[in-house]
Amino acid sequence: MENIKVTLEALQKSISTRMSAFESELKKSRSQSPTIDSLTMEFDNFRTFVVDTLRSIELQVSAIVRANDAMEMRSRRNILLLHGVPEGRDEDAVKTFLDLTRKHLTLPQLSSEAVSKSVRLGHQGKDKPRPLLVKFNSETIRDNVWFAKAGFKGTGFTISEFLTKHRHGIFKAARDLLGVSNCWTQAGRIIALDRHGKRYNIASLSDIENLKQSTASKPSVVSAGVSATDQGIISDAKNKPRRRAASAKRK
Structure with a gap:
């Protein structure tokens, strides 16, 4: 982040310097009765400089977006979403998840101690049930569930990563x-x-x-x-x- 800040400050200084130089050239040209060709050349040079600068800023912003996205994705590494599970009143989300995985997946050893938390994601609607967000205590347990997800085939339940x-x-x-x-x-x-x-x-x-x-x-x-x-x-x-x-x- 510090490198990006330094780059943006350097670009801002460079743009200010270039604009001052361009303004100076315009003032000088006025006293010398400039031709259309000379003004056009000055404008083209300045436009090229601005476009290149904006492209550089865009690359820096993209780098920030990618870095933040990667950091957020790492924080979701132990989370999976289970879709298609009907919602019940006062449901125990952890028990609901464990009952389904024990029934359909080859994970008989999976216990409530493996799950850090389980909640419904988003606002409740009438059309379809909300996804069940499940956070595991380790990547290993999470990956075991992920690679066993084929057991849900044909059941109407699906598992996805929390992107x-x-x-x-x-x-x-x-x-x-x-x-x-x-x-x-x-x-x-x-x-x-x-x-x-x-x-x-x-x-x-x-x-x-x-x-x-x-x-x-x-x-x-x-x-x-x-x-x-x-x-x-x-x-x-x-x-x-x-x-x-x-x-x-x-x-």
């Missing part, structure tokens, strides 16, 4: 692009498979834009740069002479 708002937005955008089955998270990291089975770590919306352009520029099936339809045509073309030769021999 930050920033990462949740990126995760949703990745799923919209590649499909739900091709995107998942692991320890807060967003992982995606493109239609060719290549794996990507998605860290920003710009990564998704790059992936969108990459997938759009490639055919749906890759085999030496030939599409699936063309491969079938070429294959048939190669086989036809052989079929004809075999037919001629039989005759």
Whole structure:
């Protein structure tokens, strides 16, 4: 954070110096009857300087956002969300969670001592039950539950990681692009498979834009740069002479 502060102060000083110099040049030009070309050149130089400065500030701000997001995600490392669990009056959230995991997951050793707390997340609504937030006492226990989550398949219950708002937005955008089955998270990291089975770590919306352009520029099936339809045509073309030769021999 201190480095970013120093950088921003240096940029502010640089902009002030450049603006003063530009103002001085304008005053000098007035007394010398400046041409349109000279004023245009001065303006273009100043505009380039401002654009470069703003881009540098944007990079610094992005670095701050990433650092804060990573720190917040680390604080959520021991937390999982259980979705689809009906809400009951005066429910014991820890007991509800343990009853479900013991029934559907292969974790008979899981006990209430493993759970630090369990609460409903968000405001209660009429349409669907709120997610059950479960915080574990250790990463190991949390990971055991996470890797056993396939036991909930077909039950209507699902487990997800407690992503930050920033990462949740990126995760949703990745799923919209590649499909739900091709995107998942692991320890807060967003992982995606493109239609060719290549794996990507998605860290920003710009990564998704790059992936969108990459997938759009490639055919749906890759085999030496030939599409699936063309491969079938070429294959048939190669086989036809052989079929004809075999037919001629039989005759």
